[in-house]
Each structure stands twice: as C-alpha cells, then as structure tokens.
Amino acid sequence: MPVYSMTGYASALRRPLQNPDSPPLPQLGVELRSVNGRFLDLTLKLGEEFRHLEPQLRERVAQAIRRGKLELRLGSAREEEEAFPCPQDSVLERLQSLQSRLIEHFPQARPLSVQEVLHWSRQGGASPSWDEAWVLKLVEDALDGLREARAREGARLVAILLEKIEALKQLADRAEPLVPAVVARHQQRFLDRWQEALGQAGALAHAELSEAARDRALSEAAAQAIRIDVAEELARLRAHLDEITAQLNKGGELGKRLDFLIQELHREANTLGSKSTALELSNISVEMKVLIEQMREQVQNIE
Template identity: 55%
Template sequence: MTGFASASASPVSDVETALPGITVEIRTVNSRFLDIAFRLPDELRQLEPAMRELLVAGLRRGKVELRAAQGRAAEEGLPQPSPEQLNRLSRLETSVQAWLPKAPPLSVHEALQWCRSAGSSAPGPARLDELALQAARAAIESLKDARAREGDRLVAILMERIVKLRELAAQAGPLVPAVVQKQQQRFLERWTEALAAADSSTGGNASVSAESARDRALNEAAAFAIRIDVAEELSRLNAHLDEIERLLKAGGELGKRLDFLIQELHREANTLGSKSAALELTGISVEMKVLIEQMREQVQNIE
C-alpha cells in the first residue's frame, strides 16, 4: 500500500541544546510482502534492528523505506556559553599564557567546543537514540493513519467492481438457454437438409427415418448444451464475490485471502470465455477479466 509519513523529535531541556533534532520519513509502495530498507546516518546505524522491529509490528505488506536525518541543534548548532564559563576560560587562558608566552590565543571555535563539553551533563548519544526512536514511532502511527484512509478508498473501489461483476453475471445467465435453443434449431435444420439430400440421392430409400434423425439432432443439441453450460461457473463466481464483500466489510488483515479469491475469479472468467458459444458471452467474459484485473491491482495495496 502506498503511503508517506514524517515526524520529528527535538530536545526539550536546556541541557540538551547541543543535541540536534531528528526527522524520520517513511515511504511505502505496493508489494505482496514486507520489504524494508533503511537510509540512516552513521550516528543512527545501531538503531536499525529496533526500527525494523517497530515497522514489522506496525505493517504487514509493502516496500518500505525509512529515512532519518539529524537537524541542526538550537541556535544553529552552537552552544550558549554562560558568562561564568567565559570568565573562567579567560582566566585559564591568562594563566596558561603567563607560563607559556608562546601559546597561541584560543579561537572562537575552541572556546565554543570547550563550553559545549563543559556544559553537557547528559549522555548525548543515548538521548539521540531515544529521540530517533520517538520520531520513528510517531512516523509509523502517522503512516498507519494514512494507509487506513487509503484503505477506505480502496474498499469503495472494490465494492464498485463487485457490483459491476454481479451485473455482468446476471447478463450472462439468460444468454445460455437462448444459445442452446438456437443451436438446437440449427441441428434440426441440418439433419433435415441431410435427409432431403439422402432421399434425393437414393430415390426415397434412405435408411435413416426422419424420427431417428430428429432424435439424433436433439441429442447433439443436448450434448452441446452441456458443453456450454456456465451455470456452475456463474454460481462459483457469485460465491467468490460474496466472500470478498464479506471480508471487505469485516476488515482486518485480508490481503492474502483476497489475492486467492481474485485468482479464483479469474479462473471462472476464463472458463466462461472458453465455453462461450455466442459473441455476447465472449464480450461479457472480456469485461469480467478487465474488472478482475483492476481488482487484482487494488488488492495488492491492501494489507
């Protein structure tokens, strides 16, 4: 199922101002199975097993890509030195230069690095991992909500296709008796013509009576009716549609069950086409296959 979600987590205390915020993005596209890929910075590589566990617990199908990026820390990533820190650093620099006159003065970067290390009392890496997992959980929940909304739209589309397939099945049912009756009449006409030709060639001494010829023609028509009878296929097709409709209304994890039922629908439509003895039935079979293929594409999006 396609979807996109992103979430961010940022430090909230003054002690953590040196820590960057974390943004997690998750993209999913259609897939029969759950295929997960990560795009993590080196600082967060160790979180891949934990994030995979979160994704497996929240998702069932789809090709998933999770990206995480570190934002800039507060105030462009720079610490906020206090006057006491700067005063102390100045005294230390003066003391060092008194003993080592050739020592170069501190640069701004060195002063800020010292203030960052001196002012950080929290375990930065551990807190960074916590922020990343927090953002990942929020992104997964947002993705599940988005996929749920898309699922509702997909259910509406599938229900629409079910209605159309039922209409086509209802159209196909009455066509078979009409085709059988027409073929029966055609057999009778052929046997009548054959008898007339035989009478003319034998001078009226044909060995086959008109009654036996008529019976044979009717038997041929009955055998033809059995070959083209699609009542069983239409019955199974309607039963599969009932089951699909029931599953869609019940909800839950139904992607794989729907895959199987779509295959069965395709099989019945193929059989209907192979038994077709009329152009109308062939057209109905083709329309059914188109609708079933559309359903197959949508079902791949459903968990």
C-alpha cells in the same frame, strides 16, 4: 478491522526536552515511505549515531507492518538555523592554536576563513547524546502515522473494489437471462443442420436411418447444450464476488487471499467467453475481464 493499503507516507519531526544548561540538541526527523511488495522489505537509512538501534527498529517495524517495500530514514534535521552552528569556545580556541602553529612553520599559509571555521567547528563538535527510549518512541509515532495513512488509502481501495463488484454483478444479471435462449437457439441450429445433412443423403437412406438419426441428433444436441451452458460459471462468479465482499467487510491482512480470488474470477470470465456462441455473451465476457483486471490492479496494493 480496517483494510490496509501497502502505499503510504508519514513523518515525525521533534526536538527532545533537555536540561537548559546542556548544549541544545537539533531536531530529530523520521520519514517513512512504503509501496506494494510481496513481503516486508525494509530499508533503513540511519545517521551514524543511530546505527546501533537497527535491530530494535527492525523489530518495531515488523510488529506494525506486515507487507510492503518500506524505507525508514532517521537523522538530525537540517534546519536553516542549524546550518550556521554556534561553535563552542573550546573548539574555537583549539582551531586558533592549530592555525598559529601552522603559520609558524608555513608563514605563507593564509588564515582560516569564516566558512572553514564553521566547517571545522561542525567536524570537531561532539556528537549529540540521544535518549534511546525517546528516539524509539518518535519512530513508533511515525509508524502510527504510517498505519493511519495506509488505512485511509485502504478504505479508498475498498470503495473502488465494491464499486467494481457491483458492476460485475450487474453484468452477471444481464448474462443470466440470455443463457436459456442462447442454448435453445444453438440446439435448434444443430438439429436443422442435422436434418439438412440427412436430406442430402437421399430419401432411401433417410427412411432407413430416420429413427436412429433422430435419437443421435437429440443426444448430440443435448451434449452441445451442456458444452455451451454458462449458468454454472455465472454461479461460481457470483460466489467469488460474495466471498470478496465478505473479506473486505471483515478486513485485516487479506491481500494474498484476494489475489487468489481475483484469479478465480478471471478463470470464470474466460470460460464464459470461450463457451459463448452469442455476441451478447461474448461482449459481456470482455466487459467482465476489463473490470476484473482493474480489480487486480487495486488488490496488488492491499496488505
């Protein structure tokens, strides 16, 4: 199943088939734009003749799109050849009759200009009669185009996320061998300082407390090792990365789940940085957080 981005654009422009004896209908245009959003937020911008279709349009959009801020425009296309309509004879005769009557009462009134005749011809013309099933099919075709556009963008996002996941795994591989050496070095530093403190207490005190001091020092060193050991954090980070990879391969509606997993990655990287007593691990933690933040930005666009 593909992964869909919430960002996409699609349009459809078509003229309906009709009886040659009927007045020609203009082309009908549908335009769809979507960006990321927590839920489905649909805005409809419809021509007056399509207002009654709003419930059906909302239902069809909800069936095709789950999340995102989406705008749907539906209306007659304004083509150049339609900017200058061909007025019907009945409309021209009515305009001429109205002009004659007005001039009888207002002789100083000027005649209608060509521009005014064209304008009033548009206003006075009958609204086109659209076949509802044909209009809804046109909208569905545009929705199919939007889904395809969102799927293409989703595939690009998946490729970016997999690249970031691989980079994070490489950082974890760099950090893992450093952990035992860092722990051992920290333990030894602690024991050295403990011995130094005992030495400053005096020879007598050192003789009386040497056995107890040694046990206490070993216990404290072990506790320090547990506090700075980040092996568990690295293991959890790898597990989260594997789960994200599995979800991306599975596809479908996974944006919210990925967002939660990204938060968990942030938690492990932050803990790695806070526990670190070595510059090497601190630098790795910073690099991880940069990559995770870049992943979060991409996940925000996934449906």
